[in-house]
Amino acid sequence: MTLKILDKEAVAPLVEALMVDYRVVGPQAKGPKFAFDPITDPARLRLDYDTTILPPKKVFQPQRERLATFTMGEDPEVETVIEVEPTVLLGMHTCDLHALNLLDKAFAEDYPDAHYLSRREQTLIVSLECLEPCDDESFCRSMETLTVEEGFDLHLTDLGDAYAVEIGTAAGEELLADYGDARDASEAERSQKNELRASKVKHFADRLNFGSGELPPLLGDAFDHSYWEELEERCFACGSCTNVCPTCYCFNVVDEVNLALTEGERIRHWDSCQLAEFARVAGGENFREDRGARQRHRFMRKGKYLYEKFDALGCVGCGRCIRTCPASISILKGFNTIHASLR
Amino acid sequence: MATSIYRPELAQLTDVQQMTATEKLFHIDLPNGGDLGHDPGQFVMLSVLGVGEAPISITSSPSRSNGNFELCVRQVGDVTGALHAMQPGDKVGIRGPFGNGFPIDRMRGKDVLFAPGGLGLAPLRSLINQVLDERDEFERVIILYGAKRRSELLFRDELNEWVERDDVECLLTVDCEDEGEEWQPEQQLECNIGVITTLFPQIDIDAKNTIAITCGPPIMYRFVLMEMLDKGIPESNIYLSLERRMKCGVGKCGHCQINSLYCCQEGPVFNYADIKGFEEAL
Numbered sequence: 001m002t003l004k005i006l007d008k009e010a011v012a013p014l015v016e017a018l019m020v021d022y023r024v025v026g027p028q029a030k031g032p033k034f035a036f037d038p039i040t041d042p043a044r045l046r047l048d049y050d051t052t053i054l055p056p057k058k059v060f061q062p063q064r065e066r067l068a069t070f071t072m073g074e075d076p077e078v079e080t081v082i083e084v085e086p087t088v089l090l091g092m093h094t095c096d097l098h099a100l101n102l103l104d105k106a107f108a109e110d111y112p113d114a115h116y117l118s119r120r121e122q123t124l125i126v127s128l129e130c131l132e133p134c135d136d137e138s139f140c141r142s143m144e145t146l147t148v149e150e151g152f153d154l155h156l157t158d159l160g161d162a163y164a165v166e167i168g169t170a171a172g173e174e175l176l177a178d179y180g181d182a183r184d185a186s187e188a189e190r191s192q193k194n195e196l197r198a199s200k201v202k203h204f205a206d207r208l209n210f211g212s213g214e215l216p217p218l219l220g221d222a223f224d225h226s227y228w229e230e231l232e233e234r235c236f237a238c239g240s241c242t243n244v245c246p247t248c249y250c251f252n253v254v255d256e257v258n259l260a261l262t263e264g265e266r267i268r269h270w271d272s273c274q275l276a277e278f279a280r281v282a283g284g285e286n287f288r289e290d291r292g293a294r295q296r297h298r299f300m301r302k303g304k305y306l307y308e309k310f311d312a313l314g315c316v317g318c319g320r321c322i323r324t325c326p327a328s329i330s331i332l333k334g335f336n337t338i339h340a341s342l343r
Numbered sequence: 344m345a346t347s348i349y350r351p352e353l354a355q356l357t358d359v360q361q362m363t364a365t366e367k368l369f370h371i372d373l374p375n376g377g378d379l380g381h382d383p384g385q386f387v388m389l390s391v392l393g394v395g396e397a398p399i400s401i402t403s404s405p406s407r408s409n410g411n412f413e414l415c416v417r418q419v420g421d422v423t424g425a426l427h428a429m430q431p432g433d434k435v436g437i438r439g440p441f442g443n444g445f446p447i448d449r450m451r452g453k454d455v456l457f458a459p460g461g462l463g464l465a466p467l468r469s470l471i472n473q474v475l476d477e478r479d480e481f482e483r484v485i486i487l488y489g490a491k492r493r494s495e496l497l498f499r500d501e502l503n504e505w506v507e508r509d510d511v512e513c514l515l516t517v518d519c520e521d522e523g524e525e526w527q528p529e530q531q532l533e534c535n536i537g538v539i540t541t542l543f544p545q546i547d548i549d550a551k552n553t554i555a556i557t558c559g560p561p562i563m564y565r566f567v568l569m570e571m572l573d574k575g576i577p578e579s580n581i582y583l584s585l586e587r588r589m590k591c592g593v594g595k596c597g598h599c600q601i602n603s604l605y606c607c608q609e610g611p612v613f614n615y616a617d618i619k620g621f622e623e624a625l
Contacts, residue, residue: 067347067349067350068347068349068350070392070393071392072392072393074432074433074434075434076353076392076434077353078350078351078353078392078436080346080347080349080350082347106595107595110593110594110608111348111593111594111595112348113348113595114346114347114348115347115349223622224622249595249597250596250597250598251590251591251595251596251597252590252596252598253349253395253396253590253591253596254395255390255392255393255394255395255396257393261393264392264393266349268349271590271596271597271598273597273600278588278597278598279587279588279598279600280588281586281587281588282397282419282420282421282422282423283417283419283420283560283586285560285561285586287587287588287601287623288623293623297600297623300602300603304603305600305602305603308603309603
């Protein structure tokens with residue numbers, strides 16, 4: 001694989017150049033935390049961020065988007081809307097890239113979703129290798145998302161004064177050539193990158209008490225586990241865990257109309273299987289009424305269902321759901337608790 | 344521009360019939376004489392623009408399409424409420440058909456037992472009429488239909504026809520009689536009084552050679568399944584059509600999931616033997 005070197009001083013000019021032709025989204029400080037937002041000032045890009053409040057999935061599946069516009073009345077019309085603009089996404093960590101590879105399957109298979117796929121096609125991804133854990137909640141090593149082989153156009157590894165840049169696609173190579181001031185890596189720089197990648201694993205704790213490959217069969221035996229009753233007592237059904245999850249993609253679709261009732265928009269927005277009405281039908285029957293059953297569904301999707309459908313686990317160990325839960329529910333502790341009792 | 348799987352086709356209501364106090368039958372024409380091309384048991388996503396979209400089973404049989412299709416809809420939520428206020432000539436959005444449909448090929452050469460409850464007749468009627476239009480392909484046709492009250496029986500003309508036919512064994516039951524309701528003799532379908540399970544002792548079946556199909560309110564399935572299994576019908580010969588909330592119809596939005604299964608894609612028709620280990624199914 002071709003390896004390029006981009007001096008850190010060359011990053012801001014690169015971002016500045018990209019901003020002319022692209023929406024550039026990258027991690028920036030937001031209060032005491034970080035968020036992926038469109039960059040207006042290259043100096044605000046923080047490639048040294050730990051983690052972000054929301055995962056970068058919002059670039060591909062916005063919290064809210066128009067699917068169509070329509071007119072109402074006797075002879076209504078419907079127009080498809082695909083909300084897309086050429087984008088460069090900077091600084092995505094490998095856990096989030098693993099999650100994005102799963103979302104790609106979810107939106108591409110069977111019935112391809114043109115809204116998601118158009119954004120995916122028009123977004124270039126410059127990902128970033130983590131050399132240190134972001135905090136004590138993440139367990140990426142256990143979920144085997146510490147490194148990534150595919151899904152990026154360019155991939156950065158911090159060498160101190162410069163980034164080693166791996167080329168993932170022809171489009172990435174072109175982007176770097178057109179907008180960046182990069183040079184070929186020396187043999188020493190190549191060795192340094194390889195050494196950093198090889199030695200980084202020891203900095204990350206293996207926090208799952210068993211191999212992640214055991215998760216699908218383990219959860220297969222855990223449907224009637226008493227742990228779900230504990231979550232029934234603790235969960236507030238706020239939906240924060242699914243909002244911050246990089247592999248949650250469930251959505252709701254609603255119509256919004258103007259006050260004159262002549263036209264409207266069909267809106268898709270994020271939904272959460274943790275909310276009470278998620279599985280309720282119009283007649284009133286709720287097929288997942290209890291919070292414990294809804295949390296169980298989340299655990300099952302992350303550790304079993306998505307794996308069965310897409311051959312990739314739905315949990316990448318980013319730790320966001322653990323950090324955000326007001327009831328301190330931890331999917332990691334849950335997995336370990338269930339494993340300890342059943343194995 | 345790329346084609347969106349979420350874009351509804353605009354279709355015209357050609358006729359609207361009041362069936363009961365809460366159900367109407369909608370006849371729908373697709374634009375340019377288009378054919379829906381559905382199988383019995385499939386559903387469409389129906390839009391009332393400005394109100395929203397909901398999954399509705401198709402009640403007409405493909406064998407009687409005449410270029411249009413029919414939806415039997417209970418007024419129960421936002422979309423169905425708005426639909427009920429619409430008139431012939433009005434336009435609705437249609438996506439689909441979606442879902443797997445009933446296993447009609449497996450039913451050929453066999454006895455078939457239909458056990459719909461209430462509005463569960465809507466999807467089963469599509470299949471029943473297809474079977475009756477190819478009557479020679481099947482052995483016995485048994486229909487056990489239950490509703491809460493006589494006034495809630497759907498498709499009364501067709502029920503009457505099924506009761507009259509020599510090659511169909513059709514038994515009807517209502518949980519209780521309507522209070523203070525006078526029925527004209529021609530409307531006076533012969534009805535048992537009691538829940539749908541009270542019809543099962545009235546029939547003898549060749550269980551091993553019978554394919555049984557049920558659809559109804561959530562409470563009904565367990566009791567009907569018990570009767571079917573009591574009769575000796577093998578689990579793998581029993582099919583259920585299930586209702587779920589749906590927002591896409593194409594296996595993405597997540598609302599319809601039953602454990603790992605997507606009701607919109609892997610259902611809404613499920614084989615009982617396949618699904619009985621799925622605790623969220625019933």
